[in-house]
Amino acid sequence: MTDAVVAIGGNAILRRGEAATVENQMNNLRRTCVPLARMVSRGWGLTLVHGNGPQVGNILLQNELARDEVPAMPLDVCVAQSQGQMGFMLQQAMTEALHHEGIDRSVVCLITRVTVDPGDPEFRMPSKPIGPYYDKAEAERLMLQGYRMREDVARNGWRRIVPSPRPLAVLEKDAVRALTTGGHVVIAAGGGGIPMVERDGRLWGVEAVVDKDLAAYAIAKDAGDLMVFLTDVDAAFLDHGGPAQRAIGEITAEEMSRHLDEGHFAPGSMGPKVKAAVDFVDSSEKKAIITSPERLDKALESKAGTRIVF
Numbered sequence: 001m002t003d004a005v006v007a008i009g010g011n012a013i014l015r016r017g018e019a020a021t022v023e024n025q026m027n028n029l030r031r032t033c034v035p036l037a038r039m040v041s042r043g044w045g046l047t048l049v050h051g052n053g054p055q056v057g058n059i060l061l062q063n064e065l066a067r068d069e070v071p072a073m074p075l076d077v078c079v080a081q082s083q084g085q086m087g088f089m090l091q092q093a094m095t096e097a098l099h100h101e102g103i104d105r106s107v108v109c110l111i112t113r114v115t116v117d118p119g120d121p122e123f124r125m126p127s128k129p130i131g132p133y134y135d136k137a138e139a140e141r142l143m144l145q146g147y148r149m150r151e152d153v154a155r156n157g158w159r160r161i162v163p164s165p166r167p168l169a170v171l172e173k174d175a176v177r178a179l180t181t182g183g184h185v186v187i188a189a190g191g192g193g194i195p196m197v198e199r200d201g202r203l204w205g206v207e208a209v210v211d212k213d214l215a216a217y218a219i220a221k222d223a224g225d226l227m228v229f230l231t232d233v234d235a236a237f238l239d240h241g242g243p244a245q246r247a248i249g250e251i252t253a254e255e256m257s258r259h260l261d262e263g264h265f266a267p268g269s270m271g272p273k274v275k276a277a278v279d280f281v282d283s284s285e286k287k288a289i290i291t292s293p294e295r296l297d298k299a300l301e302s303k304a305g306t307r308i309v310f
């Protein structure tokens with residue numbers, strides 16, 4: 001079987017401005033799973049890696065609001081919680097879509113941990129804003145509790161900043177492989193995985209988040225035959241947002257890497273997808289696709305999306 005690792009963007013689960021109800025998330029997931037089930041019917045084995053930005057933000061907010069009643073959970077536990085709740089919704093949507101294709105196959109979700117380097121520069125200079133926006137007084141109270149906060153002038157609020165270290169290894173990678181080899185559809189490394197560091201011969205969860213596109217690459221390298229990045233744009237663009245914006249179709253990893261260095265892909269959004277795609281194609285000599293769920297069928301036929309080839 002040929003195996004694809006599919007990174008599913010938060011926007012394929014919850015569109016900008018939509019309320020985070022189960023109904024809304026299920027409706028988006030159902031749409032996203034239709035072309036994925038078609039891939040399975042054409043013989044692809046699938047590992048799905050979903051984002052969790054808005055969802056883990058809501059879990060943090062729930063903890064914050066309820067902290068006088070129920071002890072607040074640390075961030076690693078919140079990420080695990082998001083893997084469980086989103087994994088379940090994706091499992092449901094994917095099972096339905098497979099049934100629709102006449103395929104009876106189990107969809108399993110793994111709570112997945114990812115090791116990171118405690119010396120990663122992100123632990124000294126965190127970059128990733130997460131969770132709700134706070135006013136100045138609340139932000140000051142949280143800073144006294146040891147949180148790093150950053151002001152977002154455009155949104156007139158303050159947000160918590162956490163490290164987003166580079167993933168080293170996915171601890172459950174062999175289990176992912178065993179399950180996909182056994183013909184199961186696997187959901188793994190949700191939200192980028194739970195970041196862990198090794199200390200005193202033990203593994204500890206840390207207050208950080210891992211980029212899901214980079215975690216997907218950590219799963220795909222040495223085993224995947226294809227990587228797909230599903231997001232809310234049909235393709236990666238050159239001169240994104242400018243008057244000369246143009247979609248990239250088929251391109252070599254070498255050329256794409258040059259565009260990355262030239263700064264065409266924003267850090268924290270398109271940047272990590274392109275970085276993961278280029279690294280995957282360079283190391284495997286296989287293909288990576290960046291597109292939307294709506295364009296996935298066409299992209300697999302090389303008629304849409306950005307296709308990064310060796």
Ligand code: ADP
Pocket residue numbers: 008009010011012051230231232233235236237238239240264265266268269270271
């Ligand atoms: P996801 O949840 O799918 O990871 P992101 O918001 O992180 O979504 O990444 C997708 C976004 O990246 C697009 O909506 C777009 O605004 C932004 N983006 C930044 N640079 C580019 C680019 N060069 N081409 C296309 N999209 C880009």
Ligand code: MG
Pocket residue numbers: 009010051268269
């Ligand atoms: Mg993203």
